[in-house]
Amino acid sequence: MQSTYTAPRYAYRPAGDAGAHHAVIVVGGGMVGLTVALDLAQRGQRVVVLDDDDTVSVGSRAICFAKRTLEIYGRLGLGRKALAKGVTWHVGKVFFQDRPIYEFDLLPEMGHEYPAFVNLQQYYIEQWLVEACVATGFVDIRWRSRVVGVLNHAGGATIEVETPDGRHMLHADWLLACDGARSFVRDSLGLPFVGKVFRDRFLIADVVMKADFPAERWFWFDPPFHRGGSVLLHRQADDVYRIDFQLGWDADPEAEKEPGRVAARVREMLGPDRPFELEWVSVYTFRCRRMEQFRHGRTLFLGDAAHQVSPFGARGGNGGVQDADNLAWKLAAVLDGTAPEALLDSYDTERVPAADENILNSARSTDFITPKSDAARAYRDAVLELAEHHAFARPLVNSGRLSRPAVLRDSVLNTPDAEPWDGGVLPGAPAIDAPLADGWLLGALRHDFAALVFGDAGDVPQGVRPVRIGMGAIDAVRRYAAHSGTVVLIRPDQHVAARWRGVDAAAIAAARDRALGLGA
Amino acid sequence: MSLLTEPRLDDADLLFETLVEAHRDLDAEASRRLDARIILLLANHIGSVETVREAVLVAREAVKPRKNP
Incomplete structure (x- = not known):
């Protein structure tokens, strides 16, 4: 059915290392697993990725990449590619029956490298992640390698892997479970995954057509072409459009996937004169649930394996990428010996509230769209x-309340403000982009601890990269509520760790140590 | 509690009549939607979710069977 994209097939190669010991094994070579692998590799860590398939995602799946995710991919070197290939949008329109009732703009201001959203089929991101992982020389992706047994113990995890050559054991100091909503790792460790199911079904169709629809998110409640249900339209790359039809709980999922029936629904919507081709069709039921904890000793859960949301709000893929962003620098610091293992508890305490926020928002949206x-x-x-x-x-x-980056407001890694601030970017929030004289603010941060040093401020300690910003950089100055002398300490995942109106190198070093879990 | 439950209306009988009259000729579903619209308008006028929550609690209490009348 697919005509606009040919999925790569990756060859299985025997690893020949039965019984071997690896520092980090990632289970699941999907978007989240590959993202955390690439992030770790760019920090100089060797990673083995196990994937039970031999290709990228089937179907467009997570299509809405939020600004924060684009910034993370910007840090990893894929942001520009996503921007060039994808469809940039920031306006959403809502229709009720036959008329528009509401319009919103998700990024009304200029001066950011990345827009509010880019729509792009997930398989492109996964393919680029595979290529980028391989290019580092630090990631060993093993295709057609399915995990069939997991034993979690104090020193790591022992796993059994099934390949075309049979089964073998591997040992991991750290096991990152990125194996999706039906996580084998989670189930085999007997860890509960609780929440609620929404009694509704949705048809998702990717349609190829030439159309002049603007690059906007359009949502209809009870439109004339789909009475009683809702419909969502997104434009993706390659003239592919994503259309979601709400079907109701009583719909027969198999019958609804039948191409003739789907085409009739689409024709009803687009009118009889617009030619189109179906590219991918799926019928979904939505769940909102999460694990109680994302860290279990030396096994950590990321993405859909840890938490699942309904798609209204684009909080699934974007939430998972933020998990990877949060974990990679911490695990790299532990592996390097610059941070204690306890730092990884903060992955749990920072990402659980973020997952709760995503679940709350997507559950509320689903309750509005599917009244109970x-x-x-x-x-x-x-x-x-x-x-x-x-x-x-x-x-x-x-x-749909569209994905916003998590603000890690209550994190123990933050150094609370000691001075009064009127606005700016508070500790725990992700750094906000702004144009600088020679590029973008976030682009200047890279992978390590950095300090934004505004105007006439003093030295920063070793191990913290200074990013000096003149008071003429008016957007940066305004967004950080900066005065001359202001210093903002930024973690390796670009979240603000601390900020001061005036500070010495020793205080910055103390805040950096606190953010590394070395005690307050 | 900030919800005021002492008598405050300038014309109690007129209020009752206004509400009942608003529903004339409406079937149950339309009536329910009208009530919902009225509540949403008044809630916005009040401007406080907390006050509405208090009203919800008082309203739900009002129809519970009482012990020891």
């Missing part, structure tokens, strides 16, 4: 009826 009772439907429809004419009701319209 007659009363819920009455309120939902009342909101939509009012929104067209009354501004107050528009913020109540919930067609």
